[in-house]
Amino acid sequence: MTEPAPRRASLFITCIIDQLYPDVGVSVVRALRRRGVMVDFPAGQTCCGQPLYNAGFTAEAKRLAVRVLDAFDDCERMVVPSGSCGAMIRVFYQDLFADEPELLRRAAALSERVYEFTELLTEVDGAADAAAPSDDAAQSDAGADVAAVAYHPSCHLLREMGVRRGPLDLLEAASGVSVVDLPDAEQCCGFGGAFAVKYPHISEQMLADKVEAILQSGAATVTACDMGCLMHIGGAISRRGLPVRARHIAQVLDDPAG
């Protein structure tokens, strides 16, 4: 019997992770490598263009999207630790390039190979195996130090990429993690990119309700697949000095006790 060829994944790091939360990227790489995925990080990547696209500046968004196509055209699969950027690349690039046949062809071809981080984990070894504990996790489990984790399903992951169950399955199967119910989980946290600063009065209300739900859940950690939402939620938690941590799902899976 021959060994199956190792999976290769080319990593796209969102601009928020690159600039503000590099540790999340490190956890993503570790989690994938631990599962035998060969990870590379194509040079020259910066931002998928979503902030511009969402603001209506499609000409500028295209400039960035073309760079992503250039960097990832040849990859076996692309892994994106964000439902929001993942949706941009998988779904919205095809809207963006609707009138440009050659770019549209490239966008459509790439869209077939885009994986949001948890989608890839789920595919690699199924939820049960995906959560094979790291040494750290095994130790913390032994110490009965189990993190109560609430999962916030980010909107684009949920409704554009259609990822509903996967992340929860991964968390539930992970040792050192106990998943608690988040009330009204599917309610948007109020981030919405520029929305948060254009209409802060509305955004802050949505955020306050999300934080309230997290407190009600009794979680010590709130997690999601998007650092945008977590920057927003975590920002309020930090401001209010609440005893809850906001961590990307890659960090929780990599090191539940963190």
Next chain:
Amino acid sequence: MAEVTTRDFAAASRAAVQDPQLRRAFGSAGAGFDGARRDAIDEVTPEVWEQWRQQARSIKEHAVGNLDYYLELLERNVAAAGGQVHFAADANQANAIVSEIVRTRGVKVATKSKSMVSEELGLNHVLEGQGVAVFETDLGEYIIQLAEETPSHLVAPALHKTRGEVARLFADKLGVPYSDDIEEMARVARVALRQKFLDADMGISGANFLVAETGTLVIVTNEGNGRLCTSAPRIHVGITGMEKVIPSMQDLAVFLRLLPRSATGQRITSYVSMVTGPKRAADEDGPEEFHLVIVDNGRSRLLRDPALRESLYCIRCGACLNICPVYQRVGGHAYGWVYPGPIGSIVTPELVGVAQAKDLPNASTLCGACREACPVQINIPRMLLHLRHELAESPDSQRRTASDTDALLARGFAAVMSKPLLLKVARRLGRLAVKSVTRDGKIGRSRLPFLSRWTAARDLPAPPARSFSDIWRDELSRGDR
């Protein structure tokens, strides 16, 4: 046309979110309707629901795609049944048509059942100017007419009012003893309105659907007032948007399943009234005249734009409002015109002018809950994006109204992100700029422009010494860590 205050969205929404009563009204009522809708879907099973949505969507695509044909067919069949169709290009024309009927027939009193299009036209105002006494007969509409307000929801126009407020309103305006008992209030309204039904020369209704093959106007209501308005007075005028036409009675069935379930979670409404022409020779009663006013008022602009056309598939069920986290918090009035919420943010800009409603497409997180709820699968987020694109980049300067700052920021962001080297420099400058406001790696409250709008309620992490790209280059690329 009804007054447009869409320019005031920012201020109006700011006031609304600070009003705890509004918050309760829209939050809990919205959640209540939405819960009922979900239960109704579970009852028929999500699989069946999807089939219905798909079917309804195809019918609308076909009907709106062949609107000319079906409107003509409708007109012929309404005429064959003894009624008359009037086409109105805009609000003024529509109001003039109804005014003309009023004038030539000596109408003094009119009763109305619920019609959002008549709200759009500002019809009551016009008729009152002609000396006609107009009475809203839908309970919610009656309440806001007494209060001299406008609807705040597509289905429940008085959603913003509390029980106590309505009781006070009735006591003040109708001279009845104060009572906030719902049954009692409904009784008071019924008594007040009963005489009006008998006095009215003209009944005005909207239409939920127009069936082309039979020339039939269909309304779904829960109060029975619609039936009285369309049958008791000697003249019935139906007023509706041109997108309401569907080909056949067969097609109607699926909409009668979807609409009440999506709106209130009901399997069917208490009344489904179908009106085909005026009274016939053999009928004992019914109106002597039937007029159908079909209004464009900007809809053909939506029809012509392939990116926005699907907004005409809307059946005004309100499901997208009930589930919208923004609508739930700012309520209906903040949107500044007749149609609030997610669908309002699409149709309002096109009907009143994009330039004066530019907040509406932006006031959304694009969370997509509306699309998931919509019984005709209308992709509202995609249309919001399209409108944002028009605001930012339309070649038509009337439509391109995004601020210069926004355009500059966008160009700057794209420039920096297009050059990894430039990004490095920008990162360094950024770190310097926030250094003075950084504590423990966090940026707290700050007065810096832009930043302050974020930091009023949220901290922000300061950029750490190394970006991910740096860490990759230094360690991860070699397999370290």
